Amino acid sequence: MHxxxxxxxxxxxxxxxxxxxxxxxxxxxxxxxLIPIVALITHAxxxxxxAWWSALTxxxxxxxxxxTIACAAGAALVNTVxxxxxxxxxxxxxFIGQSVVNALIDLPFALPTVVAGVTFYTLYGPHSPFHLNVxxxxxxxxxxxxxxxxxxxxxxxxxxxxxxxxxxxAAAATLGASSGRVFxxxxxxxxxxxxxxxxxxxxxxxxxxxxxxxxxxxxxPYRTEVASSYVYSLATSGQVDAAAAVSTxxxxxxxTVLASVNIATRRLARSx
Amino acid sequence: xxxVLSNITKHFGADLVLDDVSDExxxxxxxxxxxxxxxxxSTLLRIIAGLEPLxxxxxxxHGRDVTTVAARHRQIGFCFQDYAPFNQMTVFDNVAYGxxxxxxxxxxxxxxxxxxxxxxxxxDFADRYPxxxxxxxxxxxxxxxxxxxxxxVLLLDEPFAALDAQVGGELRVWVKSLQxxxxxxxxxxxxxxxxxxxxxxxxxxxxxxxxxxxxxxxQVYDKPATDFVHxxxxxxxxxxxxxxxxxxxxxxxxxxxxxxxxVDVIRLxxxxxxxxxxxxxxxxxxxxxxxxxxxxxxxxxxxxxxxx
Amino acid sequence: MPRSSxxxxxxxxxxxxxxxxxxxFFVFQQVFSHGLSTLATALTNHxxxxxxxxxxxxxxxAVPLNVAFGVGVSLWIVRxxxxxxxxxxxxxxxxLAVSPIVIGLSLELAYAQNGxxxxxxxxxxxxxxxxxxxxxxxxxxxxxxxxxxxxxxxxREVGTxxxxxxxxxxxxxxxxxxxxxxxxxxxxxxxGVSLTLARVIGEYGAVLIVSGNIGYVTETLTLNIGNNFxxxxxxxxxxxxxxxxxxSIFVLLVLGLARHRERLRHEYRP
Numbered sequence: 061m062h063x064x065x066x067x068x069x070x071x072x073x074x075x076x077x078x079x080x081x082x083x084x085x086x087x088x089x090x091x092x093x094l095i096p097i098v099a100l101i102t103h104a105x106x107x108x109x110x111a112w113w114s115a116l117t118x119x120x121x122x123x124x125x126x127x128t129i130a131c132a133a134g135a136a137l138v139n140t141v142x143x144x145x146x147x148x149x150x151x152x153x154x155f156i157g158q159s160v161v162n163a164l165i166d167l168p169f170a171l172p173t174v175v176a177g178v179t180f181y182t183l184y185g186p187h188s189p190f191h192l193n194v195x196x197x198x199x200x201x202x203x204x205x206x207x208x209x210x211x212x213x214x215x216x217x218x219x220x221x222x223x224x225x226x227x228x229x230a231a232a233a234t235l236g237a238s239s240g241r242v243f244x245x246x247x248x249x250x251x252x253x254x255x256x257x258x259x260x261x262x263x264x265x266x267x268x269x270x271x272x273x274x275x276x277x278x279x280x281p282y283r284t285e286v287a288s289s290y291v292y293s294l295a296t297s298g299q300v301d302a303a304a305a306v307s308t309x310x311x312x313x314x315x316t317v318l319a320s321v322n323i324a325t326r327r328l329a330r331s332x
Numbered sequence: 333x334x335x336v337l338s339n340i341t342k343h344f345g346a347d348l349v350l351d352d353v354s355d356e357x358x359x360x361x362x363x364x365x366x367x368x369x370x371x372x373x374s375t376l377l378r379i380i381a382g383l384e385p386l387x388x389x390x391x392x393x394h395g396r397d398v399t400t401v402a403a404r405h406r407q408i409g410f411c412f413q414d415y416a417p418f419n420q421m422t423v424f425d426n427v428a429y430g431x432x433x434x435x436x437x438x439x440x441x442x443x444x445x446x447x448x449x450x451x452x453x454x455x456d457f458a459d460r461y462p463x464x465x466x467x468x469x470x471x472x473x474x475x476x477x478x479x480x481x482x483x484x485v486l487l488l489d490e491p492f493a494a495l496d497a498q499v500g501g502e503l504r505v506w507v508k509s510l511q512x513x514x515x516x517x518x519x520x521x522x523x524x525x526x527x528x529x530x531x532x533x534x535x536x537x538x539x540x541x542x543x544x545x546x547x548x549x550x551q552v553y554d555k556p557a558t559d560f561v562h563x564x565x566x567x568x569x570x571x572x573x574x575x576x577x578x579x580x581x582x583x584x585x586x587x588x589x590x591x592x593x594x595v596d597v598i599r600l601x602x603x604x605x606x607x608x609x610x611x612x613x614x615x616x617x618x619x620x621x622x623x624x625x626x627x628x629x630x631x632x633x634x635x636x637x638x639x640x
Numbered sequence: 641m642p643r644s645s646x647x648x649x650x651x652x653x654x655x656x657x658x659x660x661x662x663x664x665f666f667v668f669q670q671v672f673s674h675g676l677s678t679l680a681t682a683l684t685n686h687x688x689x690x691x692x693x694x695x696x697x698x699x700x701x702a703v704p705l706n707v708a709f710g711v712g713v714s715l716w717i718v719r720x721x722x723x724x725x726x727x728x729x730x731x732x733x734x735x736l737a738v739s740p741i742v743i744g745l746s747l748e749l750a751y752a753q754n755g756x757x758x759x760x761x762x763x764x765x766x767x768x769x770x771x772x773x774x775x776x777x778x779x780x781x782x783x784x785x786x787x788x789x790x791x792x793x794x795x796r797e798v799g800t801x802x803x804x805x806x807x808x809x810x811x812x813x814x815x816x817x818x819x820x821x822x823x824x825x826x827x828x829x830x831x832g833v834s835l836t837l838a839r840v841i842g843e844y845g846a847v848l849i850v851s852g853n854i855g856y857v858t859e860t861l862t863l864n865i866g867n868n869f870x871x872x873x874x875x876x877x878x879x880x881x882x883x884x885x886x887x888s889i890f891v892l893l894v895l896g897l898a899r900h901r902e903r904l905r906h907e908y909r910p
Contacts, residue, residue, distance in 0.1 A: 268739020
């Protein structure tokens with residue numbers, strides 16, 4: 061009994077191609093993502109943790125963070141309800157033009173943020189055809205964020221409605237439950253993990269939103285300056301380390317949201 | 333094309349999946365690798381195919397050592413349990429795949445594929461996609477695809493497991509006759525012992541990575557080499573401290589043997605099971621339909637049980 | 641049809657119409673609001689045309705790079721899992737959570753002349769900031785996970801049996817890859833490619849920082865739109881926006897088609 065000492069004839073070449081391809085991928089990934097993140101963190105803490113903390117807790121910084129979180133949360137809340145309702149109508153209803161509407165939902169993913177930004181500015185700003193001027197207010201910011209994040213909520217829920225919950229709902233109906241009751245007790249719990257995921261992704265995305273928000277907000281410091289605008293103003297005024305500090309704060313916040321949503325979703329899914 | 337397996341050993345992590353497995357599979361035979369889940373039979377099949385490396389031992393195809401040869405050069409046909417259809421290609425293109433790899437010219441390809449599709453009775457489905465086919469049809473397509481390359485060995489991994497009783501039954505009969513006609517050395521992996529006995533002319537019983545017995549179906553059934561083989565190949569029942577096959581026991585009128593009381597009579601159409609109880613021991617006896625009609629066992633009556 | 645359902649339908653259509661359809665419609669309304677001759681002049685605006693050309697040149701490099709990376713890394717993560725791939729799998733989604741401004745800042749900190757890597761790179765004559773390559777880098781960063789997020793779940797679902805069958809039929813690795821693997825993930829890849837393209841030509845915040853926004857040289861179409869609005873020439877901005885809106889509609893069509901083909905795959909499973 062001899063263990064085969066030679067490797068397979070053709071596996072030798074493919075093993076080495078595999079190894080160099082992986083090395084290439086890793087180099088690419090490091091160059092594009094890892095090295096910049098490390099540079100960011102280094103600059104953020106270049107004057108110590110104290111300086112980092114004080115940059116993060118500057119009045120202007122806190123005000124920007126508060127505003128961003130509030131608008132993101134507001135938009136996320138609206139879209140949690142509206143997104144689920146939209147998914148329901150797209151899956152369970154039948155009407156003409158349904159596929160067009162379905163395709164339209166992806167528009168905020170496909171459309172450049174700056175196009176959305178200037179359009180909202182023109183629609184709901186000083187030259188609004190509806191005479192509705194919400195520039196320089198949190199309303200304008202929230203509307204823009206709602207636009208940008210709608211697809212997250214809809215697309216997270218849609219696949220589940222298409223396949224998973226249908227039979228359970230039918231079973232509940234045969235047991236005599238009204239459609240409202242079925243929705244409350246069967247559909248919603250089944251959708252809960254997906255709704256949570258969609259909202260979490262939407263919220264994390266909204267925290268860093270820039271292009272769609274920067275025009276309608278007017279960037280008034282302490283009033284309508286979102287976190288990303290604040291970082292931009294720090295960066296362009298030479299306060300690069302402070303910009304990096306606030307950036308890392310934003311980054312940690314977004315990653316925490318994603319991680320908690322991940323954990324919560326898994327726990328929810330397990331309990332079903 | 334005979335296959336010689338010498339001392340094959342395989343680990344998956346810390347688990348020893350195949351332990352010094354050796355066998356010689358005669359050319360033109362239909363061998364069934366039979367065993368419970370986890371016995372290593374699928375792994376062994378994949379090692380023979382070259383889809384899985386082994387840790388120790390040798391595989392020889394018709395005298396040629398192929399242990400270090402990749403799957404694509406072994407000239408074997410392999411059918412997976414899920415049929416692995418190329419979903420993005422038509423049935424015709426699926427079957428054509430191996431021929432295209434071998435640069436068979438288009439006209440000849442077409443001729444051979446039409447012949448194969450005729451063999452598996454899928455001519456009308458040539459331009460359909462696998463998702464439009466039933467399970468049995470996909471299996472036949474997978475077979476045609478494997479046969480297209482004129483393999484010297486055909487390996488089938490649980491080919492009938494996902495099919496319903498009727499379709500599976502028909503396909504088994506058909507595959508057996510096809511194999512006889514073509515004479516290709518074929519190995520079939522299954523956990524279903526009646527399927528193995530129906531189709532194969534040679535059984536290799538695997539248990540926990542080791543070969544327990546090798547031989548033709550009747551021999552393995554009647555003269556099991558180990559307790560495992562005995563219990564795996566057929567039902568076992570205990571009477572008076574000894575193991576019997578239920579059909580090796582019979583019932584007779586009270587007094588002609590050891591007495592027991594009938595607790596249940598289960599009629600399965602072709603066989604009738606008479607469940608009897610003697611003291612603490614419950615056992616069952618298998619009668620033919622005819623015997624049951626003649627004897628007419630009734631629940632509650634006392635009968636005598638004895639070996640035939 | 642129960643009344644509550646119809647009410648819901650109207651409410652949802654109203655919401656989607658006002659929030660999503662209206663802005664899109666408005667862009668085109670603005671584009672055509674000044675008549676066709678003005679539109680023609682605006683379309684031939686030299687600065688915008690240079691910006692459009694730059695955007696296309698960036699996409700020409702950034703999109704194939706990310707598609708190759710996305711497909712490759714997906715195959716690696718799914719077919720040869722290890723602790724390392726688990727880490728990569730988690731990290732690869734990071735660009736989705738990071739603000740584009742932060743992305744731009746981190747790139748600048750790393751690769752500007754006085755940056756960490758910028759300094760040694762500059763010594764070798766490699767300049768990665770405030771130029772074409774900076775924009776490519778930023779575009780690649782923001783769209784990094786878009787292809788793999790589509791391909792990974794599909795690869796997991798498809799499994800390896802088809803590829804192994806192709807091997808037994810005599811195919812070598814390259815042939816197996818192109819005739820079996822790639823064909824099984826075609827529409828998922830198409831979906832990812834469309835999202836990547838949309839993201840690359842639509843990126844604003846990150847490109848704003850790393851490009852330097854130098855007119856005619858490092859000004860992409862999105863920057864051009866923003867600049868036009870800042871400089872009180874909104875009509876020119878809307879013409880650029882209209883061009884991007886048209887490309888977005890193409891992207892939506894491809895996404896819809898890809899989703900439809902993927903749905904077909906799941907039918908007829910007896």
